[in-house]
Amino acid sequence: MSAIGKFLASTAATLAMGVAGLTATAPVHAQQAPQVYCASNDNRFARCQVPWRDAALMQQMSKTRCIRGQTWGFDRNSIWVDKGCRGQFGPAFGGPSYGGPGPGRPPGWGATQQLRCESRGGNRQLCRVNLDRNDSVRIVNRLSGADCREGRSWGWNRDGIWVDQGCRADFVIERLR
Structure with missing residues (x-):
C-alpha cells in the first residue's frame, strides 16, 4: 500500500473511532435557531431576506x-425595519419556512384561528379579536389587488387585526396556550 493509502486508511479508522466515541458519550444539546441582524441605519427603511415563514425579535x-x-415587520420571507430599529431576529417559534407544526414548536403550542378582514373603499377597518403579545398573525390568502404590507396596510394589536388602503385578506392567528 502506498503512503497516501496508509494515511487515508489511518485517518478513516481514527474518524470512525472518534464518531463512535462521540455517539456513546457526547451530551445532546438543543440546536439554537439561526438569527439575522437587520438594521434601519439613519432611520431608513431596510429589508433583510430570511428563509422563514415568520420572524420574532x-x-x-x-x-x-x-x-x-x-x-419592524415581516412579509414575503423578509424582515423589514424602519425608523432606527436594529435587532437580532430569528424564526418565530423556532420553525423554518418549510416546517409545519412539528419539531421546533415549543411545548404548549396552541390552536390556530382564521379571520377575514377587509378594507372597503380604501378605509381603515378593525376586525375585532382578542390577541395576546405571544400570538402570531400572518396572511394566508390576499383577496385584493391592493398591496397588503404589514405595518403599512395591515397590522395587529390586542384589540384585533386592522387593514387599510384597500387591503383585503384571510389571516391566521396562531396562539400559545
Missing part, C-alpha cells in the same frame, strides 16, 4: 424601540 440592538407592525 430576539434582541433589540437600538435605542429606538422595535415594535412589530410599526418599526
